[in-house]
Amino acid sequence: MKTDELEFTRLIQEHKSTIYMVCYMFSDDKAEVDDLFQEILIKLWKGFGSFRGDSDVKTWVYRVSLNSCINQQASKKRHGEQVPISTKIDVAEEISDKAMQTGQLYARINHLGLVDRGIVLLWLEGLSYEEIGLIVGISVKNVSIRLVRIKEQLKKLSNQ
Numbered sequence: 001m002k003t004d005e006l007e008f009t010r011l012i013q014e015h016k017s018t019i020y021m022v023c024y025m026f027s028d029d030k031a032e033v034d035d036l037f038q039e040i041l042i043k044l045w046k047g048f049g050s051f052r053g054d055s056d057v058k059t060w061v062y063r064v065s066l067n068s069c070i071n072q073q074a075s076k077k078r079h080g081e082q083v084p085i086s087t088k089i090d091v092a093e094e095i096s097d098k099a100m101q102t103g104q105l106y107a108r109i110n111h112l113g114l115v116d117r118g119i120v121l122l123w124l125e126g127l128s129y130e131e132i133g134l135i136v137g138i139s140v141k142n143v144s145i146r147l148v149r150i151k152e153q154l155k156k157l158s159n160q
Contacts, residue, residue, distance in 0.1 A: 015061045026069040062135045070114040108157040
């Protein structure tokens with residue numbers, strides 16, 4: 001393998017869980033998540049040679065992943081969403097309180113706009129406001145303001 005290919009493979013191995021986590025935030029369909037992951041890998045590979053290192057590699061991976069997922073979701077909305085038919089039925093599945101609360105939180109997050117969904121995802125991952133701002137392309141102050149508004153939206157959704 002060439003040096004670039006080895007470095008790219010190492011990069012993907014190091015950040016694949018981050019990429020998958022972003023994909024799962026935008027879809028709960030395994031096939032769609034795999035498609036998003038593939039699309040992100042292609043975009044990362046195409047941009048790998050021109051990545052100058054102006055920002056941290058993790059920031060770049062997040063930015064490419066979020067932008068890819070946001071663009072794909074926006075495209076899906078423009079062209080109409082296809083709903084897969086599933087015959088699988090989960091009967092009497094035991095769910096812990098914590099798992100149920102986490103599921104409810106993610107359901108509320110999915111009601112947010114695409115960019116807000118990305119911002120809350122990064123915040124839940126423990127990234128600083130500075131890192132979130134770099135990834136999303138907004139100021140630190142704007143990150144702070146948007147997170148306050150997002151939290152208010154999530155509270156309103158929990159009261160419905």
